Each structure stands twice: as C-alpha cells, then as structure tokens.
Amino acid sequence: MLDDYLNWERYLITSEVDLPEEYQYQGRLYRLAPADRLYIAGMGGSGVVGDLIRDLSFVWGWPFEAVVVKDYFFRGGDGLMLAVSYSGNTVETITAAAAALRRGMPVIAITTGGKLAEMGIPTIKVPKASAPRAALPQMLTAALWTLRKIYGVNFDTPSSLPYDERLADRLVKTLGARPTIVAPVSMQGLAYRVKNEANENAKLDPSVEVLPEAHHNWIEGASGPIMAMTSPDIPAEHRTRVRLTVDLLSGEVFEVPMTVGGILTFLKHVGIATVKIALARGIDPLKTPRIDELKRRLP
Amino acid sequence: MLDDYLNWERYLITSEVDLPEEYQYQGRLYRLAPADRLYIAGMGGSGVVGDLIRDLSFVWGWPFEAVVVKDYFFRGGDGLMLAVSYSGNTVETITAAAAALRRGMPVIAITTGGKLAEMGIPTIKVPKASAPRAALPQMLTAALWTLRKIYGVNFDTPSSLPYDERLADRLVKTLGARPTIVAPVSMQGLAYRVKNEANENAKLDPSVEVLPEAHHNWIEGASGPIMAMTSPDIPAEHRTRVRLTVDLLSGEVFEVPMTVGGILTFLKHVGIATVKIALARGIDPLKTPRIDELKRRLP
Numbered sequence: 001m002l003d004d005y006l007n008w009e010r011y012l013i014t015s016e017v018d019l020p021e022e023y024q025y026q027g028r029l030y031r032l033a034p035a036d037r038l039y040i041a042g043m044g045g046s047g048v049v050g051d052l053i054r055d056l057s058f059v060w061g062w063p064f065e066a067v068v069v070k071d072y073f074f075r076g077g078d079g080l081m082l083a084v085s086y087s088g089n090t091v092e093t094i095t096a097a098a099a100a101l102r103r104g105m106p107v108i109a110i111t112t113g114g115k116l117a118e119m120g121i122p123t124i125k126v127p128k129a130s131a132p133r134a135a136l137p138q139m140l141t142a143a144l145w146t147l148r149k150i151y152g153v154n155f156d157t158p159s160s161l162p163y164d165e166r167l168a169d170r171l172v173k174t175l176g177a178r179p180t181i182v183a184p185v186s187m188q189g190l191a192y193r194v195k196n197e198a199n200e201n202a203k204l205d206p207s208v209e210v211l212p213e214a215h216h217n218w219i220e221g222a223s224g225p226i227m228a229m230t231s232p233d234i235p236a237e238h239r240t241r242v243r244l245t246v247d248l249l250s251g252e253v254f255e256v257p258m259t260v261g262g263i264l265t266f267l268k269h270v271g272i273a274t275v276k277i278a279l280a281r282g283i284d285p286l287k288t289p290r291i292d293e294l295k296r297r298l299p
Numbered sequence: 300m301l302d303d304y305l306n307w308e309r310y311l312i313t314s315e316v317d318l319p320e321e322y323q324y325q326g327r328l329y330r331l332a333p334a335d336r337l338y339i340a341g342m343g344g345s346g347v348v349g350d351l352i353r354d355l356s357f358v359w360g361w362p363f364e365a366v367v368v369k370d371y372f373f374r375g376g377d378g379l380m381l382a383v384s385y386s387g388n389t390v391e392t393i394t395a396a397a398a399a400l401r402r403g404m405p406v407i408a409i410t411t412g413g414k415l416a417e418m419g420i421p422t423i424k425v426p427k428a429s430a431p432r433a434a435l436p437q438m439l440t441a442a443l444w445t446l447r448k449i450y451g452v453n454f455d456t457p458s459s460l461p462y463d464e465r466l467a468d469r470l471v472k473t474l475g476a477r478p479t480i481v482a483p484v485s486m487q488g489l490a491y492r493v494k495n496e497a498n499e500n501a502k503l504d505p506s507v508e509v510l511p512e513a514h515h516n517w518i519e520g521a522s523g524p525i526m527a528m529t530s531p532d533i534p535a536e537h538r539t540r541v542r543l544t545v546d547l548l549s550g551e552v553f554e555v556p557m558t559v560g561g562i563l564t565f566l567k568h569v570g571i572a573t574v575k576i577a578l579a580r581g582i583d584p585l586k587t588p589r590i591d592e593l594k595r596r597l598p
Contacts, residue, residue: 036376044515058372065375067366070512071484072536073357076364077335092511118318126500180504197518205479207506212391213369216343219589221498244596278482290518290547297543 001201001286004134008264009161013141017124019108019149025121027050030106032122034063034151037079039105040143041069041096044135048262049110049143051189052263053082056144058186059233059258062153064068068189074099077085080150081107082143086132088114090256091298097121110142123207131286133200134271136193137264144260158261161268171273174252176280178204179227180218182245184211184238187229190256190263194227194270201274201285219245233258300500300585303433304570307563308460312440316423318407318448324420330407331421333362333450336378337406339442340368340395344432345383347495348409348442350488351562352381355443357485358532358557361452373398379449380406385431385571387413390597396420409441418468430585432499433570435459435492436563443559457560460487460567470572471579473551477503478526479517481544483510483537484529489555489562493526493569500584510540518544525550532557 022031038057039049057066067076074081074096083097088111097107097116109116109123112135117123124142129135147153175198183191191208198204206227209218228251230242235258246253258264278285320329337356339349349367356365366375373380373395382396387410396406396415408415408422411434416422423441428434447454460565474497481508482490490507497503505526508517527550545552577584 019477043512047512047515058374061374070509072511073484073534075357075360180506185372196516199516199518201519205506205517205520205522207479207504210369211385212371213342214347215593216346216590217498218504219498219593220587221502221504222589223504236373240598244593247596248592253317288519291515293547294518294543297546299539 001130001134002272002275004130005268005275006163008137008268009159011129011137012129012158013134013138013145014157014159017142017145017149019122019146023122025101031082032106032108032150035078035080037067038064039069039074039076039079039081039100040084041074041093042084043070043090043092044063044196045131045136046086046090046093046139048193049084049139051192052140052141054088055187055189055258056155063151065159071098072096076100076105079105081105082109082110082141082146083107083116084143085114085116086112086135086139087263088112088116094118096288108146111137131142131214133197136267140264156259156261156292158264161261161265162246167269168272168276170278171269174227175202175204175206175273176277177204177225177247179225180222181208181227181229182204182211182214182242182251183229183242184234186234186238187231187256187258192228193267197270197274200288201271202277202281203283211238211245215241219248222249229256231266237255300429301571301574303429304567304574305462306326307436307567308458310426310428310434310436312437312444313456313458316441316444316448318421320444322421324400327403331379331405331449332409334377334379335363336366336375337363337370338366338373338375338378338380338399339383340373340380340392341383342369342389342391343495344430344435345385345389345392345438347435347488347492347574348383348438350491351439352442354486354488354557355454362450368395371395375399375404375544378404381409381445382403382406382415383409383438383442384413384415385411385434385438387411387415407445409438435566439563440559445464455558455560457563460560460564463568466568467571467575470568471575473526474501474503474505474572475576476524478505478524479521480505480507480526480528481510481513481541481550482507482528483533484539485533486530486555486557489565490528492566496569496573499587501576502578502582503576510537510544514540518547521548527552528555530555530557564591
C-alpha cells in the first residue's frame with residue numbers, strides 16, 4: 001500500500017477521455033451537455049472525488065454548482081451526474097445513479113468495472129490499486145478530464161507529486177495526536193479525505209469542523225489538539241477564519257495549494273503518514289475488517 | 300435559559316405568515332413562486348433551520364431540493380432563498396443573501412431585526428429569546444409557514460412539546476460521555492443540532508458521523524461511546540444502517556419521530572440536558588465567550 005502512495009503519479013490520467021455527445025439508455029436519449037448542477041455520487045474512497053471537485057469548483061469558479069450525493073436516494077431535479085465507484089458495485093451509488101437516470105438525468109460512470117461498468121452508460125474505466133482509497137489519482141483525474149470535455153474547465157495536470165519526508169513526519173505527529181481537523185468550506189473535501197485516511201489506514205477517528213460554521217458552535221466546546229488547513233488559493237474571508245481559530249486555540253497549520261497537483265501531493269503524504277501510524281500501532285493499514293463485516297451483514 | 304426551553308411551545312408560530320406574491324428590490328422584480336431548489340442560508344443556531352428543513356423535506360418528500368448555505372459565498376444558479384439570522388446581523392448570511400439577490404434570486408428573511416430586517420425584502424419577524432439557539436421554535440415554524448405559503452407543503456402544527464424527565468436524564472448521561480453522534484442522512488440536521496447544543500451550552504465537543512457514508516470510513520476508526528439516532532419515519536435503508544452500527548459497536552439509541560412536534564420535543568430535551576451538563580460542570584450555559592471574542596477579532 002505504501003508503494004501505491006509513493007507511486008501515485010503513475011496513475012494520473014494525463015490526456016482527454018472519450019465520451020459521446022449523447023447516448024441511449026433503456027430507449028431514452030441522454031445528452032452530455034453542460035448543466036448548471038453537477039451531482040457527484042460516490043461513497044468513501046470514491047466519494048471523495050465529489051468532495052474534491054466541490055472544493056476545486058469553488059476555488060476556481062467553475063461554471064456549475066457541485067453537489068455531492070452520499071446516499072441511496074437521489075431527488076435532484078435537473079443536471080448531470082458523475083457516478084464514481086471504484087468497485088462498480090457500491091449499492092448506494094448504483095441506486096442513486098439509477099434514480100437519476102429514471103429522472104432523465106445523464107449519468108457518466110467512473111469505475112474499475114463491476115455492475116456500474118455494465119449498465120450501458122458512458123463509462124471511464126480506471127486502473128485498479130491496492131484499495132479504493134489508493135486509487136484517488138486515477139479516479140479524480142478521470143473525473144476532471146470528463147469535466148474538461150463537457151464544461152471546458154481548466155486545471156493543472158501534474159506529472160510529479162514530489163515526496164517530502166518532513167511533511168510526512170509532521171502529519172504522523174499531528175494526526176497521531178487525534179486532532180480536530182479544521183478547514184474552511186473551500187477546503188472541506190480535502191479535510192474529510194484526511195479524516196477518512198486516518199479512519200481507514202490508521203484506525204483513528206479524528207473529526208472535522210468546517211469554517212465559518214464552526215465559529216458559531218464548535219469553537220465554544222473545542223478541546224484537544226487542532227490540525228488547521230489553509231491555502232493561498234482560497235478567499236481572504238476563509239483564510240481569516242482559519243487564522244483566528246489558531247490565534248485563539250493554537251494548532252498545527254497545513255498550507256495546501258488548491259491545485260490538482262497541490263491537493264494530490266498533500267494527500268499522498270496523508271496516505272503515507274496514516275500508513276506509518278498504522279504500522280507503528282501494529283495495525284494492518286490495508287485491511288478494513290469492520291467495513292467488510294458490515295457488507296456481509298447488509299440485507 | 301432553562302425557562303426558555305421549558306416554555307418552547309409559547310414560541311411556536313401557529314398560523315399563516317403574510318407574504319407578497321412579488322416584490323421590488325433595488326429596481327428589480329422578484330417573484331415568490333415555487334422553485335425546484337430552496338436554498339436556506341444561516342449560521343449556527345439560525346442555520347439549523349435549514350438543516351432541519353432538509354431533514355423534513357427528505358422524510359416527507361417535499362417538492363424542492365433543500366440546499367443549506369453556511370458561508371459568505373453563494374453561487375447557486377436558480378431557486379428561492381430563505382435567509383435566517385436571529386440577530387439579523389450575521390455577516391455570512393447577509394453576504395450570501397445579497398449575492399442571491401444580485402443573481403436575481405428572490406430572498407425571504409427570517410429574523411428578529413437587525414440589518415436583514417432593513418434590507419427591504421419580505422421579512423418574517425420572530426420574537427426574541429435568551430439566545431439565538433433558544434429561539435428555534437419561532438425560527439423553524441416561521442420558515443415552515445413560509446414554505447406552506449409558497450409550496451403548499453403540509454406539516455404537523457404541535458401545540459405542546461411534552462417534557463419527559465427520564466429522556467432529559469438519559470441525554471445528560473449520553474451526551475456527558477462525549478459520544479460520537481451517528482445519524483442517517485435523513486436525520487443529519489437533527490444530529491448536528493444535538494452537537495451544536497453540546498458545544499454552546501455544555502461546552503463539550505462531540506462529533507457527528509452520517510450514515511451510510513460513515514460505514515465507508517469512520518466505522519473502521521470508531522472508538523468511544525456512540526449516540527445513535529433513528530426514526531420510524533425514515534427509509535428502511537437508513538434504519539438498517541443505524542441498527543448495524545449499534546449491533547457492531549453498541550451505543551445508546553434515540554428514536555425520534557421526524558415530525559415538527561417530534562423534532563422540537565426531542566430538541567427541547569437536548570437543550571435542557573445540555574444546560575444541566577453545563578450547570579453540573581460549573582459552566583454558564585448561556586455565555587459563549589469564545590464566539591464573542593471571535594466576533595470582536597473579525598476584521
């Protein structure tokens with residue numbers, strides 16, 4: 001798994017994806033045209049693609065409202081949906097995608113295979129990795145190239161995600177202390193990914209608090225260490241909220257460029273750090289026995 | 300403050316609100332017609348109105364997609380906005396409402412006064428309470444009657460919110476143990492309100508995890524006590540996810556009817572319980588010194 005993270009650049013998709021302008025599904029015509037609302041359905045390590053697209057679209061002013069769907073149920077009105085499922089068999093994502101199609105909404109799948117790849121809708125197939133969460137580079141860049149094709153959005157296409165041992169060590173220390181991860185709305189997806197990696201790899205349970213909302217409630221009860229996230233690329237109002245939090249309560253601040261390269265480089269270090277924490281705790285970072293058990297027990 | 304919670308029924312709005320069909324704002328015409336998307340802007344104790352409307356609209360299938368806005372920035376495309384601010388002076392809410400108006404989106408204000416009440420947009424004025432979070436009955440029911448007027452949605456109009464000492468005691472015990480609050484998407488707003496009351500009144504910092512997403516990451520790192528929330532009114536898929544969580548990790552389960560009366564009765568007990576926890580800790584539940592300090596430090 002460490003190898004996966006260390007070699008993340010290999011999985012970056014660096015050229016255009018192939019998509020039709022329209023397609024038929026169960027006798028109905030779906031057009032892949034720019035829509036005001038982009039729904040991104042997906043759970044866990046696949047769902048984070050939606051979270052990060054929401055962050056990126058906020059920071060760079062992309063011409064759609066990104067709405068993340070992490071449920072079986074989908075009741076959105078009009079728009080376009082990306083359905084992201086590493087395995088292609090995530091029941092929530094498949095159910096939400098089917099609901100969108102029934103409402104006449106075009107859906108594009110991003111997956112390694114499974115049922116989603118067999119639905120007969122446009123599908124971007126991505127290569128496998130040691131685990132869904134380790135396949136973020138290919139899932140995220142597949143989604144981004146899809147958005148380039150449909151909306152013409154621009155983004156940086158990193159060719160390397162340089163590793164910095166000191167950053168990894170700092171993350172080991174900070175996340176190992178079980179912090180509250182504090183981030184502004186514009187970096188919310190990134191913060192949740194950090195939490196999720198701590199959950200799945202290190203088997204820890206840090207929580208996330210989002211600014212400015214957290215200044216209206218959490219701050220009053222806050223205790224324990226803080227991992228604060230900020231960026232030169234976010235609005236001044238958000239940077240100020242992060243700074244005020246740390247001024248008042250102190251905390252470790254991580255500054256992340258909100259570019260594709262900046263996000264993936266940081267998350268590569270988070271992946272490596274959470275694997276290191278697991279190994280230091282004598283835990284297997286790859287295995288997720290509770291998630292497996294839940295899947296067995298689901299009716 | 301205890302008095303406020305104990306007498307919440309007094310603040311329930313029990314009859315229709317007065318709204319024009321259209322209005323002029325800065326020379327532009329805005330029509331208050333049903334829209335597919337309802338944005339509810341608001342922070343903290345006012346913002347929870349949006350969270351609860353999202354829960355209610357999910358459970359009862361109301362004819363709009365409820366989108367909560369807890370930020371300065373608003374980039375939604377088309378729809379209708381409720382701007383909820385107890386004081387009427389919340390900078391994030393006023394900024395978001397102004398952005399919506401600039402985009403031609405009709406905005407309705409719910410407030411006790413302040414700048415929001417002076418903007419010249421349709422405004423539902425609600426009575427004051429000891430603190431914004433204690434004014435939930437009037438803010439929520441004002442919003443609901445607004446939705447009845449515009450969308451014709453139906454909801455129960457409770458006349459009493461009966462107090463049950465045993466439920467309050469159980470909540471004192473459960474929340475005092477600093478649990479992770481686990482709830483399905485359909486009860487997410489309710490769960491966040493419980494967290495926020497623990498933050499502001501009891502000065503504790505429990506976290507919230509939302510199902511099914513939490514089954515894809517949090518469950519693997521979960522440690523410590525769990526407060527699980529379920530309801531007879533939510534989909535079977537959501538109830539199952541809550542049950543599986545408790546089967547696997549154990550936890551205190553709270554069953555809440557997702558009616559207006561059920562939600563407010565439960566939250567009245569949460570309010571009272573978090574005040575009791577504060578008093579037992581020798582803390583003033585009403586005062587929020589860190590929030591006040593942040594407001595002073597904001598540029």
